[in-house]
Amino acid sequence: SLKNTLELGTGSGAVIISLAKTLQTARAEPGFMAATDRSWPALKTAEANARRHQVRQAVSFLQGNWLNPFAPRRKIHMVISNPPYLTPEEIRQLAPGIKNYEPLHALDGGPDGLTAIRELLDQARPILQPGGWVLLEIGERQGPAVLEFARRNGFDPVMIRPDYAGKDRVLKGQFNG
Structure with missing residues (x-):
């Protein structure tokens, strides 16, 4: 269900x-977005x-981390x-067209690249209803660490899904707290 959906770090x-x-x-009732x-x-x-896409009334935009x-x-x-x-090393290796124009805070995941992901999974727990879902884009080599952290924090089933290039890039987890 897409009813009552939040996007964090919308850009x-x-x-x-x-x-x-x-x-x-689809003429579906959107709920809260x-x-x-x-x-x-x-x-x-x-x-x-x-x-521009005629959905401004359907989505609330809020400033905050x-x-x-x-609540x-x-x-x-x-x-x-x-x-x-x-990671800092991955940022150094980015193409100049990305590195020089994207805000650093939108790229930098901390020393292991997982700082924001861990924070999001921690923060999602008290706001998700039991059975609610979290979908996060992750780095292609982060799957095992993210799966372990998600499972330890009440997400099950939890899985990693590939992107169109076949690289493991999406965490999909259901909260059972």
């Missing part, structure tokens, strides 16, 4: 806008994109995010 809003547009096209970002300029861009704008009420069905997951 341009592409993911939450696509979901809202899909629900609009919201997106957060700590960057005010990113939120303004996301809002403009939502207006990850889930901080939300833990266990009403959320799905949390989605493309968090920063690169």
Whole structure:
């Protein structure tokens, strides 16, 4: 169910806008949809994109880091995010077109690339309803560590899904707390 969905670190809003547009096209009841970002300029861009795609009324945009704008009420069905997951070494190896134009906070996942992922999984627990889902983009070599952390934190079933290139890039986990 896409009802009561949050996107964390929305950036341009592409993911939450696509979901809202899909629900609009299917004439489905969207429920509550919201997106957060700590960057005010990113939120303004996301809002403009939502207006451009005629879904601005369907999505709330809130400034804040990850889930901080939300009280833990266990009403959320799905949390989605493309968090920063690169290590410092991976950032150094990025093409200049990415490294020089993307905000560092959108790329830097800490020493092992997992800082934001661990934080998101911790923060999602009190806000997800039992049976709710988390979908996170991860680095292609992070699957085993992310699976272990997710399982230890109440997510089961939990799995890693490949992207279109066949690389392990998405954590899909159901919260059973």
